[in-house]
Amino acid sequence: EPEVTQTPSHQVTQMGQEVILRCVPISNHLYFYWYRQILGQKVEFLVSFYNNEISEKSEIFDDQFSVERPDGSNFTLKIRSTKLEDSAMYFCASSEANQAVQYFGPGTRLTVL
């Protein structure tokens, strides 16, 4: 069964550093998403991406964040100048169609020290 994959599973970084979180969506999916989940809190939408551009983004997704689909398989989330409060689990998801079921990757746990 096809699945969404994410790397790394755990990323530790120093405050102020830049990190890139990587995702490989399911191959025939066209819609891609990033979410974050701070420990003990709910899953929060960051951004959706379709046809090589951002469809929607939340208030959280400010200039510190960017997304890219650098090739036909990867979908990345870049966080510049990380802050302590960026520590969270970051999930990538993909779906086949607009508003369809989303399939989540296993997540990247980001720890900012």
Added chain:
Amino acid sequence: RKEVEQDPGPFNVPEGATVAFNCTYSNSASQSFFWYRQDCRKEPKLLMSVYSSGNEDGRFTAQLNRASQYISLLIRDSKLSDSATYLCVVNMILEGGSYIPTFGRGTSLIVHP
């Protein structure tokens, strides 16, 4: 503010019990609804989509009440393996027709022997 509300629980039930969760949403224009389950420190996994006419998948039944803006999940004959957090997800429609997938905080279910 567009919200999805759930009773956090925990619901503590014996094996074999029937348990029901509700979820309310604020945006009456919302069109797509889902239940996911999330195990501790894992990614959300689709349990079932929720259709207007209601739908059933084995021991699980989902209902949508558009007039009252809530969805429900009924679990019959609870198993120990049903212990998890159940997430209500609503695609909140924005002005212009785009949407943001919005998660509830989740309802914790503990099934005990």
